[in-house]
Amino acid sequence: MTVAVVTDSTASLDPDDAARGGITVVPTTVIIGARVYTEGVDVTSHMIADALTDSVPVSTSRPSPETFQAVYRALASTGADAIVSVHLSSKVSGTVDAARLAAERVDVPVHVVDTLQVGVATGFAAGCAARSAAAGASPESVAEAARRSAESARVLLYVDTLEYLRRGGRIGRAAALIGSALAVKPILTLEDGVVTPLEKVRTSSKALARLEALGIEAAQSHDGPYDIGVLHLASESVAMSVAQSLARTLGRAEIAVDEVGADIGAHVGPGMIAVTVSAR
Template identity: 65%
Template sequence: MAVAIVTDSTASLDPVDAARERIEVVPLQVIIGAEVHTEGVDVTADMIAEALAAYVPVSTSRPTPDDFLTVYERLASEGATEIVSVHLSAKMSGTLDSAELAAKQASVPVTCVDTRHVGIATGFAAGRAAQVRDAGGDALAVADAARKAGESSTTLLYVDTLEYLKRGGRVGAAAALIGSALAVKPLLGFKDGSVVPLERVRTASKALARLEAIALEACRACDDGFDIGVQHLANPTTADAVAGRLAAELGRDSVPVDEVGAAIGAHVGPGMVAVVVTPA
């Protein structure tokens, strides 16, 4: 059986990496003002940061079921006999719902996986799925690998303000922090697929120090190794500093740093720094 793997553009996969690992990426739409853009095609995170700073309305739109079905059918025509579709948390987007609707119409079996995370945590899950596929695993094993990667991941976010998450309705349980958003620097995480507050921290430096400390705890709890990555939106200097300190503590030459995609950037706002740890 030939198993194909699909994910969405919020997984933050580099196109070269996605092509090498044979992972198909379905893009989300990003709306800036009245203009509709396609993530990974004609919109960048820098454009999002500039629009948000200028108070231009920014929103996102999930791929349609037809978008997914078109990809599924093309993969089937190319020889895929089963498909595993790996996506961001269903509590954060309707993307998984679109994938599941398309799966019901596909000509080959499609298993949809909710990673319960966003960003590179979803990308790591898709990568684990590819590893199992390439090792000869069937669709059940491939989907299980992606699901377990998501379940075991730690995603930590520092944001300058909760305002952007609040606007998009993605703030979840972190709403408890909104009343004092100007007095604290929110340190957030993911639980059961939703954004949750971790700690109330008074300064940016203390919030970043706690983010690093929690990330290191997660790394050191991984007995068989781990993947780690840092993401940011319009905050490369801070992200590079965080990655450098993590690498030094972990005895690594470096920790990868990437800017988030436009769709995630639209909801977290400029200044965000995130760390993801996924056990091997």
């Protein structure tokens, strides 16, 4: 049986990595000012960072059910017997709902996985699903591989300001920090699919040091192999420094650093640094 794996562009997967894993990435829509763009096609994270810095309105939109339908049907027509569709948290986006609606409208069986995660944690889950599919696992087992990865994931976010999360309605439980946002540099995480404050630190340098320490703790909590990655928006040098420090401590040759996708970037703002760890 051939099981195809689908995810969305918020997973921040490198296109080459997605292609090597046989993962189909469905793009989200990003609106900058009055112009509409397709993530991964004609919009970059730098464009998002520049727009946010210049106070140009930025918003995002999930893929439509019709878009998912077209993708699922195309995969079925090229030999997929079943599809596992792995997406970001349903508590911050309607993408999972769109995928489920599409799944009901196609003849091929589609297993939709709500990772209750964001960013590369979703990408890691899709990667686990793809490896399981390549090994010949059943659709149910492929979906379970994605869920296990997502459930094990630890997402740690440093943001310069909570303002972009507030504007985009993705702030979740971190709303409790708004009153003191100017006095602290928050470290956030996801709990049950919702953005949640983890710690409040007084300066950027201390917050980044704490982010590294928490990332090391998360990695060292795994008895077996794990995935780890660093994402950023318009802050490559800082992200590289964090990744190099993590790699030295964890005994890794290197840790991948990528710029976050345009959709996620629109909600976290320039200066965001994220460390994500999940079991393989």
